[in-house]
Amino acid sequence: MLQSMYSGISGMKASNQELDVISNNIANSQTTAFKGSSVTFEDMYNETIKESSSPTGNFGGTNISQVGTGTKIEAVNKDMGSGSTLTTNRGLDTAISGTGFFILGSGPSTTSVPVDNTTTHEATVTPGVSLNYSRDGSFSLDSNNDLVNSGGYKVMGYAVKNATGTSIQADGKTVNFVDGNKAVTAVDTALVPLIIPSTVMEGGAPEKVSSYAIDKNGVITVTLADKNVAAIGQIALASFNNDAGLDAAGSNMFSESTNSGIATLKTGINTASTNDNSGAYGDILSGTLEQSNVDLATEFTHMIEASRSFQANGKIISTGDEILQTIIGLKQ
Structure with a gap:
């Protein structure tokens, strides 16, 4: 009974x-x-x-x-599944149209996270650094010009280079001029915290930044006071074999779990990798946010x-x- x-x-x-x-x-x-x-x-x-x-x-x-x-x-x-996109017309708001997660890190600003860009495209996390993943692209700049999410986690990406030099330097703050009007190549052997500096070193002298933009590949460019365009870096994206297995970490972020698989990173723009996987990832839409x-x-x-x-x-x-x-x- x-x-x-x-x-x-x-x-x-x-x-x-x-x-x-x-x-x-x-x-x-x-x-x-x-x-x-x-x-x-x-x-x-x-x-x-x-x-x-x-x-x-x-x-x-x-x-x-x-x-x-x-x-x-x-x-x-x-x-x-993806939510619909909302147009905000705010330059640092970004959404991913398709597959991928933004990579958010915490730790020293000069920390570089090694990436195997020849076979697995997996990041080797450096001790003292924590990586999380998110579809929330509502980013902003802090007082150090770091590109961060609403919780202060740093947006990770790649430095870029071409014949004019390499953008983000080892100190994590100095940015050398890389001509944004010419083809650039991502330095996708390491993840670095992205910055949008107030000045760019051009010809050995600092040139003031007047505006910035993010293209569909996640490449960040700035227009300088002398009207030259400098490429700063590329926003990195990650994917998982089983994204439904990710651990919800709060603050619109996820972390790896034993059943999500290890994060696979999108290869950088114009890299010579024999295993280019960039076509499997979505475009980055600037001025928009993904909704619930x-x-x-x-x-x-x-x-x-x-x-x-x-x-x-x-x-x-x-x-x-x-x-x-x-x-x-x-x-x-």
Whole structure:
């Protein structure tokens, strides 16, 4: 008799957990680049009340008779599909049209993270440096001219070079002039924190930066006071074999997990890598942000279903209680 009540309890618990997921989706329906989640259920252990039997000469076979003991959450699955894009016309707002995650780092500003750009395109994380990944491209500049996200994590990318030199220097702050009107090549053997400096060293003298832009390849260029255009660096992107397996780290960021796989980095622009994978990644859209992929109509429908399920399972418990009260009253 009590088993029905335990089944009802398991159903109420599972429905309540589903409501937790739904409420989080609804709460983040306006969160930049948020990825919604959904719940799947599985049944619990089945109690066998009659074993199956095989056919005999005189009788046919009978099926096994089992009574279930309730339900539980099987999995909470992330929907990693892209949200729609919102035009902001803000130069440092960026969205990814297609595959990829921005790479965000914390640690010393001069830290360089080695990258194997010949075979696996994987970053070798330097001790003291933490890398996270995000689709939220609402970036800004801090007082040190570092390109950062809203939480202060540094946007990682590649220095660029051409015949005029290499842009970001080893100190992480000095930027030499690289002619942005000519083809540039990314130095994709290492990830470096990107900066948009107030001045660029041109001909041995600092030249003031008047404006900046980000193209579809993630290449950052600045226009100098003398009207020359300098290339500063390229925003790096990463992908995973199983992005649904990423660990949600809060602040619109993800981190690697044991089931996401190791981050594979997009090869830099115009690099001579024999394993160029840049075509598998999306373009970077400047002046836009990716919106949440939560569909409110769907979430409200799921909320009604979960609420009704919770109520129905509660009715099972109250009905079981009425039956127990009837049994107790039989001796009176």
